[in-house]
Amino acid sequence: MEAIIIELPVKKVLTVTRKGLIDKNFNKAAHDAFTILTRFISTNRIWGSLEEGCLGICPDDGVEVPPEESRYIAGYFLKEGAQVWARGEEVEMKMPTGRVAVFIHKGPYETLWQTWNKIYRDWLPTSGEQLRDAIPYEVYVNEKGKVPVEELITEIYIPIK
Numbered sequence: 001m002e003a004i005i006i007e008l009p010v011k012k013v014l015t016v017t018r019k020g021l022i023d024k025n026f027n028k029a030a031h032d033a034f035t036i037l038t039r040f041i042s043t044n045r046i047w048g049s050l051e052e053g054c055l056g057i058c059p060d061d062g063v064e065v066p067p068e069e070s071r072y073i074a075g076y077f078l079k080e081g082a083q084v085w086a087r088g089e090e091v092e093m094k095m096p097t098g099r100v101a102v103f104i105h106k107g108p109y110e111t112l113w114q115t116w117n118k119i120y121r122d123w124l125p126t127s128g129e130q131l132r133d134a135i136p137y138e139v140y141v142n143e144k145g146k147v148p149v150e151e152l153i154t155e156i157y158i159p160i161k
Contacts, residue, residue, distance in 0.1 A: 001118050001122055005099060005129075006099070007097075008098060011078075012095075013094075014078055014086060015037070015057075015073050016074050016091070017073045018072050019068065019071050021067035021068070026056070036090075040090050050077065051076070051077040052141075053077070053140055053141050054074065056075075059071055077095075078092070098134065099161065101127070104153065105153070106152070108150070109152065116156065131158070136156065136159060137156075141155060
């Protein structure tokens, strides 16, 4: 596991949240959240206000929070200075700034859990780094359906002190 350590600036994100961890994955919640979000973006013609790629945030662990109540937050980064009037289910939020370790996962989303496990099980204990109180997240660099699944690139952002 190789990490790239960077300092994140303030980033605003346009998001939609859905609940439901089913069979230990958020596939349905993610699909539903991104469907609502992309419909809002298309209807309001704001694709030009967004940066490349999208992100997924899973703030609940499925143990302390019941699986059916566990949240998946789908989002798109807003370009600096972009003005979007979110309404209804769409919410604008700020991503925490600070140091992060970034990892690259190449391949299907269904195997992301293996990379997450390696980060926490193998990399973190030997890295000399400590986690900070912020939610990790995934950035989907390319899109399922536009590239073969084995070519999907997902960046995993782990907040560190």
